[in-house]
Amino acid sequence: IVFSVLGFDGDDFLKTLEIRDSKIRVTLKSFSPFVTRTESETEHYPLKVAVFSWIIHREFEKLNVKPKSKKEFMKYILDILERKVFIEKSVGDIIPDIIYHSDDKKIYLEIETLAGCGDPIAKIQSTISKYLNKGNIDGELWIVIKPVSALIHYDDLKNLKEIYEVALGKDNPIHFKVLVYKNDRWDLIDLGNFIRGLKNYKLIF
Numbered sequence: 001i002v003f004s005v006l007g008f009d010g011d012d013f014l015k016t017l018e019i020r021d022s023k024i025r026v027t028l029k030s031f032s033p034f035v036t037r038t039e040s041e042t043e044h045y046p047l048k049v050a051v052f053s054w055i056i057h058r059e060f061e062k063l064n065v066k067p068k069s070k071k072e073f074m075k076y077i078l079d080i081l082e083r084k085v086f087i088e089k090s091v092g093d094i095i096p097d098i099i100y101h102s103d104d105k106k107i108y109l110e111i112e113t114l115a116g117c118g119d120p121i122a123k124i125q126s127t128i129s130k131y132l133n134k135g136n137i138d139g140e141l142w143i144v145i146k147p148v149s150a151l152i153h154y155d156d157l158k159n160l161k162e163i164y165e166v167a168l169g170k171d172n173p174i175h176f177k178v179l180v181y182k183n184d185r186w187d188l189i190d191l192g193n194f195i196r197g198l199k200n201y202k203l204i205f
Helices: 002-006 013-034 044-060 070-083 120-132 147-171 191-200
Strands: 085-087 098-101 106-111 140-145 174-182 185-190
Touching: 002 013, 002 147, 013 044, 013 070, 044 070, 044 085, 044 098, 044 106, 044 174, 044 185, 070 085, 120 140, 120 147, 140 147, 147 174, 147 191, 174 191, 185 191
Parallel strands: 106 140, 140 174
Antiparallel strands: 085 098, 098 106, 174 185
């Protein structure tokens, strides 16, 4: 049950919570200097930094020649920010949390904490509508949520995804991703795969 709530493997909830908080602090220390923070961001910001670190590690794995020093690694991150990753950059009147130019596609990443928002599904629909109201999305839109949000709202999110698939066809660009910590790094897992994994471990029924 710990993984389903925190996105971290562990048997003891409180100990795992401490580990999660420690990993968030380390991530912030390493990557927050590169990630723009808006005045209103609180809980949202650490998640944004964690997603950014996922992108950096994803790109790092593609390198044939790895940075050999801390300074080289920092230069590498700055180069990524110039060419492939844009944070809080306006696209018309939309300001995505992160725009990521992957090798084969552009990904708009919107992180949703769903904390204190009243109706979580309405909040997500509002975020998606900002993009759809502008016409076709020139890439993919990833809605990133926490594990506990995925667990609580899975049925509604699944239904919402099916509606968009019917409305937008096989090229539906909208995807729900769950932010977890696996193999000593942050990762984004497809919502369906996350829930299937919990079922396989008999964490939910």
